[in-house]
Amino acid sequence: DSVNCQQGFITEIHCPLTVPIRTQPLTDTYAVDPTPFARGKFATVRRCKHKETGIEYAAKCIRKRRRAADIRHEIMHEMYVLKLSENCPHIIHLHEVYETATEVNLVLELAAGGELQRVLEDQEVIAEMEAARLMRQILEGVAFLHHNNIAHLDIKPQNLLLTSALPQYDVKLCDFGISRLILKGSEIREILGTPDYVSPEILQYEPISLATDMWSIGVLAYVLLSGHTPFGGETKQETFWNITSGILEFPEEIFCGVSNDAKDFIQRLLITEPSERMTAKESLCHSWIKKFCDPENTEKDLSRRSSMDEANTEVSDVPSEFSKD
Numbered sequence: 365d366s367v368n369c370q371q372g373f374i375t376e377i378h379c380p381l382t383v384p385i386r387t388q389p390l391t392d393t394y395a396v397d398p399t400p401f402a403r404g405k406f407a408t409v410r411r412c413k414h415k416e417t418g419i420e421y422a423a424k425c426i427r428k429r430r431r432a433a434d435i436r437h438e439i440m441h442e443m444y445v446l447k448l449s450e451n452c453p454h455i456i457h458l459h460e461v462y463e464t465a466t467e468v469n470l471v472l473e474l475a476a477g478g479e480l481q482r483v484l485e486d487q488e489v490i491a492e493m494e495a496a497r498l499m500r501q502i503l504e505g506v507a508f509l510h511h512n513n514i515a516h517l518d519i520k521p522q523n524l525l526l527t528s529a530l531p532q533y534d535v536k537l538c539d540f541g542i543s544r545l546i547l548k549g550s551e552i553r554e555i556l557g558t559p560d561y562v563s564p565e566i567l568q569y570e571p572i573s574l575a576t577d578m579w580s581i582g583v584l585a586y587v588l589l590s591g592h593t594p595f596g597g598e599t600k601q602e603t604f605w606n607i608t609s610g611i612l613e614f615p616e617e618i619f620c621g622v623s624n625d626a627k628d629f630i631q632r633l634l635i636t637e638p639s640e641r642m643t644a645k646e647s648l649c650h651s652w653i654k655k656f657c658d659p660e661n662t663e664k665d666l667s668r669r670s671s672m673d674e675a676n677t678e679v680s681d682v683p684s685e686f687s688k689d
């Protein structure tokens with residue numbers, strides 16, 4: 365399709381994928397909470413309620429000028445990626461867009477449960493079955509993006525939102541502010557992302573690819589199961605050194621009770637050579653994801669890792685086979 369991209373931004377998309385942009389003030393239609401959920405460097409996110417329907421959304425207000433540079437094309441890129449993903453249940457939905465002279469307001473689906481990061485802060489680790497269930501949903505969202513040649517480039521617990529506070533919550537990917545369209549031949553090398561989740565190729569200024577997201581997913585799986593980051597150091601420099609060293613360890617004191625399948629899943633993602641990592645599709649076929657998520661399996665009494673000391677999960681040595689696509 366005639367996608368015209370420069371440096372990985374989707375500028376205009378040939379198809380009826382237009383997004384109506386309203387110019388009347390957001391506050392005519394929505395009652396906006398004064399206190400923001402989250403305040404990023406360039407965006408502020410607030411809960412808001414539609415005055416007629418009473419439905420609640422999240423309004424992401426992005427300033428158009430950043431250090432005097434006009435970044436409207438970046439905002440339009442994020443809007444297009446969200447619009448492109450409107451049928452994916454694991455990506456936050458874009459409802460509508462408002463624009464003024466100085467800012468763009470994306471009215472987005474509200475994920476009332478907040479950031480996965482909060483859950484990790486409250487309960488440190490997540491039961492392995494729950495981690496696999498969340499990981500499958502995240503992988504389905506990422507597989508959708510990668511099928512459209514879009515790399516998210518900032519996958520981390522702060523950008524994974526929970527639909528509710530109840531235990532059987534679902535998870536949705538958000539924040540496409542630094543996502544990029546990755547097309548064959550277009551080499552994109554930019555220092556992006558968050559230290560603990562950044563991949564070796566980014567640190568070595570190598571081309572960024574869809575595999576860059578798979579590294580971050582490996583880090584995320586490690587954190588969900590152990591409560592620790594695999595390469596975290598005392599300083600940023602030490603973390604970066606650990607990441608490029610490619611040394612991956614599963615210390616017994618933080619991985620006791622975690623199945624070999626789960627470790628194999630992580631090992632097949634935290635590989636310094638991007639082309640050797642599993643793709644999102646291959647990850648969805650990995651036995652750790654299938655074992656916990658196939659319907660017939662959940663009937664069986666799968667050992668649930670309730671806490672560190674009770675953990676006596678039988679170590680399953682099922683070889684992790686997955687289809688080569």
Ligand SMILES: Cc1cnc(Nc2ccc(CC#N)cc2)nc1Nc1cc(C2CC2)[nH]n1
Nearest residue numbers: 401402409422472473474475476478538539
């Ligand atoms: C209850 C809640 C609490 N905290 C955040 N934090 C947060 C995290 C990342 C980004 C980064 C972005 N974008 C913005 C806010 N989002 C929430 N709900 C949202 C947030 C949203 C849409 C994504 C804004 N829907 N429901």
